[in-house]
Amino acid sequence: MVMTIHVDIVSAEQEIFSGAAEAVFASAVMGEVGIYPRHTQLLTRLKPGEVRVLIEGKEEEYYVSGGMLEVQPHLVTVLADTVIRADSIDEASALAAKAQAEQAVKNSSAKKELAEAQIELAKAVAQLRSFERARRKGHTH
Numbered sequence: 001m002v003m004t005i006h007v008d009i010v011s012a013e014q015e016i017f018s019g020a021a022e023a024v025f026a027s028a029v030m031g032e033v034g035i036y037p038r039h040t041q042l043l044t045r046l047k048p049g050e051v052r053v054l055i056e057g058k059e060e061e062y063y064v065s066g067g068m069l070e071v072q073p074h075l076v077t078v079l080a081d082t083v084i085r086a087d088s089i090d091e092a093s094a095l096a097a098k099a100q101a102e103q104a105v106k107n108s109s110a111k112k113e114l115a116e117a118q119i120e121l122a123k124a125v126a127q128l129r130s131f132e133r134a135r136r137k138g139h140t141h
Helices: 091-107 111-136
Strands: 005-010 015-021 023-028 031-035 042-055 058-064 067-072 075-079 083-085
Touching: 005 023, 005 042, 015 042, 015 058, 023 075, 031 042, 031 067, 042 111
Parallel strands: 005 075
Antiparallel strands: 005 015, 023 031, 023 042, 042 058, 042 067, 058 083, 067 075
């Protein structure tokens, strides 16, 4: 019998996923983390990027705009402003957001504007990476 851990992935709007998983992988600010059942307690910030949930040997992928990852021995909670299933990402919208963010980075004169534009660019690039990974696995058209 495979050991599992309960995983909740929640956005500001709704619960996206709740169920048992074999493992969770996420892009934390300190680097990629892998969480397995009975993992030690952990609280860390997430970078914009992917959260992958291993269920019965298959990965379900989600894009998060950043957020928090909390790990308890039998529970993993991902809290993010935005969560999108990787296979639901609209490539055209993500490409447009990336182009807009790149233009904002070029045109930013104030440090605050530049930082905000760089954050938006990082989010758009992370969304595109999630889309590309899902496409390579045959989850999108």
